[in-house]
Amino acid sequence: MPLLVDAEQTWVQPAIDYFTYSAAIMHNKGDNPIVFGTIQTYLKDAKERLLLVTKAADKMGVPMGFKLVRGAYMSSESKLAESLGYASPIHKTIKDAHNCFNGCSSFLLEKIANGPGSVVLATHNIESGKLAAAKAYELGIGKVNHKMEFAQLYGMSDALSFGLSSAGFQVSKYMPFGPVEMVMPYLLRRAEENRGILAASGFDRQLIRKELGRRLKAAVF
Ligand SMILES: Cc1cc2nc3c(=O)[nH]c(=O)nc-3n(C[C@H](O)[C@H](O)[C@H](O)COP(=O)(O)OP(=O)(O)OC[C@H]3O[C@@H](n4cnc5c(N)ncnc54)[C@H](O)[C@@H]3O)c2cc1C
Structure with a gap:
């Protein structure tokens, strides 16, 4: 069972990366990595950092695992950058x-x-899901194996899953669990930061309504 270490805001991420990649060097052996790092592709330097890590890992003979996400801290990143007067690390x-997500996905x-x-x-992005599935197909990557998987949050984008x-x-x-006082702020942060997810759950509701209609019709006629 692999361990996927989350990515957080850029001001704490170097420390998280340090511990994650140190653990990967110690524990990732053979073909299937156990410790995975996370790359946030809303960051301008995501691809560059991904290339640096993969190059270093190849040189050391360490198999790497990556979780690819777009990133969930847009507003706090922009707020801090603005208040301290540096350029936002997030894509314009x-x-x-x-493009960065799809490029990194294709590279990996x-x-x-x-x-x-x-x-x-x-x-939860349907276009990214489709592109990656087509690429995996083209490359002949086995579908049900340990090399590649998709992940969505529980209750979100079920149609895609x-x-x-x-x-x-x-x-x-992914199902967050824990004490209510810790889980609720987590869910609220996700809801606030990921308006795209909420749009996708609207799409899910639309599909559920359509399916309910189909079943009702089938039951009545
Ligand atoms: C299984 C799982 C694990 C996750 N783990 C992490 C994690 O470890 N760390 C983390 O940060 N997040 C994590 N997330 C959250 C993830 O980053 C969000 O799901 C993601 O931000 C929503 O993007 P999406 O790929 O679903 O696509 P979409 O809904 O298509 O994209 C929305 C995202 O695009 C980006 N975006 C929106 N507007 C702009 C803009 N103007 N400029 C640049 N970028 C923009 C933002 O990242 C926004 O959230 C995880 C999500 C899942 C499903």
Whole structure:
């Protein structure tokens, strides 16, 4: 069972990366990594950092695991950058963040198709899901194996999760748990930061309504 270490705001991330990559050097052996780092592709330097880590890991012969996300701390990153007067580390437009996610995803899939390593694509974005699934297919990466999986938050983008799972891909649903006073602020932060997710859950509701209608019709006629 792999251990995926989350990514947080840029001012604490160097320390998290230090501990994660040290643990990866100690524990990742053979083909299947146990300790995974997280790359946030809303950051302008995401691709550059991903290249640096993979290059260093290759040199040391350490198989790496990465969880790829867009990133959940847009407002706090922008607020701090503005208050201290430095340029925001976040891409200028959402299109750049999408391109960065899809570019990093493609890079990682090519990497694991030709060598050791694993990737978890943690996204609710249907376009990114489709692109990655097509790329995995093209590269011949086995669907149900330990090299690649998709992940969504529990209760979010179920249509994407079910679609990928029906196509044979491994899919996880992340379920936060813990004391209410810790879980509620976590969920509120996600709701506030990820308006895209809320739009996607609207799409899910639309699909559920359509399915309910279909079943009602089937039961009546
Ligand atoms: C399994 C799982 C694990 C996760 N773990 C982490 C984690 O460790 N660390 C973490 O930070 N987040 C984590 N997340 C949250 C993740 O970052 C959010 O789900 C993500 O931000 C929502 O993006 P999306 O890929 O679902 O796509 P979309 O909903 O298509 O994209 C929305 C995202 O795009 C980015 N964005 C929006 N507007 C702009 C803009 N103007 N400029 C640049 N970028 C923009 C933001 O990141 C925003 O959240 C995790 C999510 C999942 C599903």
